[in-house]
Amino acid sequence: MAHQAYKIAFFRTFTVASLFLVFIAFFLSSNAADKKANQLEDESKQCLRCHGEARYTIVDTTSGDSVKMKMYAELRIDPVLYVKGTHGGFKCTDCHSSDYTTFPHPASVKFETDYTCLDCHGGDEQYASFHFETIEEEYNRSVHADSLGTDFNCWSCHNPHSYKLTGPDELVVNKVAVDNGMCLNCHGNPIKFENLAEKEIPNLINMHDWLPNQALHFKKVRCIDCHAAQNDSLMVAHLIMPSRNAVRKCVECHSTNSILMGSLYKHAVKEKRNELGFYNGVVTNESYIIGANRNYYLNIASILMFGLALLGIAIHTTLRILKSRRNADK
Ligand code: HEC
Ligand code: HEC
Ligand code: HEC
Ligand code: HEC
Ligand code: HEC
Ligand code: HEC
Ligand code: HEC
Numbered sequence: 001m002a003h004q005a006y007k008i009a010f011f012r013t014f015t016v017a018s019l020f021l022v023f024i025a026f027f028l029s030s031n032a033a034d035k036k037a038n039q040l041e042d043e044s045k046q047c048l049r050c051h052g053e054a055r056y057t058i059v060d061t062t063s064g065d066s067v068k069m070k071m072y073a074e075l076r077i078d079p080v081l082y083v084k085g086t087h088g089g090f091k092c093t094d095c096h097s098s099d100y101t102t103f104p105h106p107a108s109v110k111f112e113t114d115y116t117c118l119d120c121h122g123g124d125e126q127y128a129s130f131h132f133e134t135i136e137e138e139y140n141r142s143v144h145a146d147s148l149g150t151d152f153n154c155w156s157c158h159n160p161h162s163y164k165l166t167g168p169d170e171l172v173v174n175k176v177a178v179d180n181g182m183c184l185n186c187h188g189n190p191i192k193f194e195n196l197a198e199k200e201i202p203n204l205i206n207m208h209d210w211l212p213n214q215a216l217h218f219k220k221v222r223c224i225d226c227h228a229a230q231n232d233s234l235m236v237a238h239l240i241m242p243s244r245n246a247v248r249k250c251v252e253c254h255s256t257n258s259i260l261m262g263s264l265y266k267h268a269v270k271e272k273r274n275e276l277g278f279y280n281g282v283v284t285n286e287s288y289i290i291g292a293n294r295n296y297y298l299n300i301a302s303i304l305m306f307g308l309a310l311l312g313i314a315i316h317t318t319l320r321i322l323k324s325r326r327n328a329d330k
Contacts, residue, residue: 038088040079043101047092050103052079058103081162095160117154131233138231138238151196157182168267172286176222176264179236183223210248220287221253225263235266254291258283 040048050056050071059066082088093100097112121132139145144152159182166175186192193201211217226247228237252259261269265283283292 038083038085040083041091044092047100048077048079048082051075051077052082077161081164085162085164087160087163114155117158130235134231134233135236135238138229138234142228142238142240143242144240148196156186159185172264173219176218176220179222179224180218187223207243220289221260222264225253225260228263230259230262232262237263251291254289256292258289258292260289260292 054071054076055068056071057066057068095115097109099106099109118132118136121127121130123133139154144156164178166178170178186196187201187204190201205214208214208217224237224240227240227243229239229241229245230237231239247253247259260283283289
């Protein structure tokens with residue numbers, strides 16, 4: 001009896017101890033995962049008390065009174081998107097003047113010049129695979145640089161406070177949503193667009209009404225797949241051309257040598273070549289693009305079947321002719 005009780009007690013302790021170990025392991029691993037993520041520094045938290053909120057409070061230091069003010073929508077930054085971003089590990093003052101730590105911000109900060117991408121990434125071996133210099137050359141020849149000059153730059157599309165590189169494993173629909181979001185953030189926003197160009201914002205739905213099922217197309221292809229000239233050395237084309245040069249022919253995408261293989265599906269094409277004989281195997285995983293998803297073996301099989309059917313008809317006809325001749329001879 002005593003032996004039994006001892007055994008139960010032992011098992012209880014054993015279970016509790018192992019649960020405890022599992023818990024510790026879980027705690028440590030989740031802690032390790034946390035450490036990898038970017039974290040806001042205290043100084044940045046101070047900035048975001050105003051720039052990260054819809055309202056901010058100012059206190060009159062002499063009277064002690066406080067008022068709530070609205071933060072201009074343009075100057076608001078989403079703290080969650082900020083830390084998740086590619087540059088989310090930076091302090092605000094790594095890119096902005098440290099004079100911003102005083103409020104009201106002194107007039108001198110208005111004259112600060114922004115860093116450009118090339119200031120940090122230019123000539124850096126670590127980022128050679130991105131070809132920053134080539135991207136800049138392509139950008140300089142694009143419609144935006146051409147018509148908008150210095151009012152437009154890399155940051156106009158790459159939001160400094162939320163830009164996040166999409167990886168090669170990202171689902172195509174998500175990639176399309178992110179990339180089109182960069183364009184629509186302005187081409188779908190009359191205030192932003194008209195602040196830059198002295199003309200009315202073109203209505204995108206009307207401009208693309210020749211495209212059937214526009215909603216589906218805009219979910220499955222990117223603006224840049226039709227509007228930018230491809231460059232073999234770049235993963236993402238940056239030479240946006242005047243709209244008269246944009247892709248309009250359906251067969252450019254709806255064919256076995258779909259242009260999408262050299263643009264939207266470039267990441268995937270580079271990694272795995274056509275699987276299972278599908279011409280555009282990588283596309284098949286995520287989309288059914290009429291005309292683009294053909295299979296080599298199915299093509300051969302259908303030709304064989306067609307040939308066999310013809311052969312069958314030929315044999316049948318010959319036999320009938322022979323039979324009718326034989327009947328006539330009788
Ligand atoms: C008490 C609220 C408050 C705090 C704290 C604050 N800001 Fe501001 N910030 C503002 C307001 C309001 C404006 C708009 C008026 C102006 O430009 O001074 C502004 C403007 C700016 C602008 C200029 C925007 C433009 O294009 O003109 C930048 C950049 C900026 N803040 C960065 C920072 C940084 C970096 C910090 C932290 C080191 C910070 N701010 C802290 C309220 C604040
Ligand atoms: C990687 C560099 C970088 C970091 C880090 C950075 N900024 Fe900026 N910020 C910029 C650039 C560049 C601009 C100008 C954007 C433009 O010209 O469109 C800008 C613009 C702003 C503006 C003006 C509004 C706007 O979007 O044009 C505010 C306000 C601002 N930053 C606040 C902050 C705060 C607060 C932080 C920290 C939480 C921060 N920034 C971190 C580069 C940075
Ligand atoms: C103030 C310097 C600075 C500026 C300005 C800057 N970057 Fe970066 N960027 C960095 C650093 C540092 C890293 C590495 C961050 C890390 O690993 O946490 C980085 C990372 C990246 C990466 C990811 C590389 C990878 O392998 O994951 C991309 C892409 C990138 N930056 C693009 C840009 C673009 C586009 C611009 C301009 C719109 C820009 N950067 C402006 C400093 C900068
Ligand atoms: C008209 C909008 C636009 C402008 C302007 C722009 N980019 Fe981009 N850029 C994009 C889009 C869209 C992507 C794809 C983002 C993604 O899916 O990760 C991208 C991706 C990138 C990448 C990552 C490429 C890769 O291999 O995945 C780099 C680096 C980059 N841009 C640098 C720049 C630089 C440098 C400039 C300025 C000379 C610039 N961009 C201007 C829209 C723009
Ligand atoms: C910050 C605002 C902004 C962003 C972001 C932006 N554009 Fe533009 N874009 C403009 C403005 C403004 C014009 C008009 C320039 C002019 O003609 O004066 C323009 C012009 C164009 C044109 C030329 C149309 C014509 O008249 O031939 C095309 C095409 C275009 N953009 C495509 C894109 C694509 C694709 C993206 C995303 C990768 C993008 N834009 C991102 C503001 C923007
Ligand atoms: C399937 C290809 C295709 C896609 C996808 C596409 N466009 Fe277009 N776009 C065109 C063509 C072709 C025209 C020229 C239409 C015309 O001139 O009648 C055009 C016209 C335009 C114009 C010119 C308006 C003007 O003033 O003449 C803009 C701006 C534009 N597109 C932006 C975009 C944006 C932003 C996206 C992504 C949301 C996008 N396009 C997606 C093919 C495309
Ligand atoms: C830039 C590439 C591109 C161009 C140009 C293009 N398409 Fe598409 N099309 C696609 C993609 C991607 C899909 C979505 C496939 C899927 O369902 O995943 C699609 C889907 C379709 C569908 C299926 C719609 C449905 O309801 O299921 C039709 C029909 C179609 N396209 C017709 C056309 C016609 C007609 C044109 C020329 C006027 C055209 N497309 C131009 C890429 C393109």
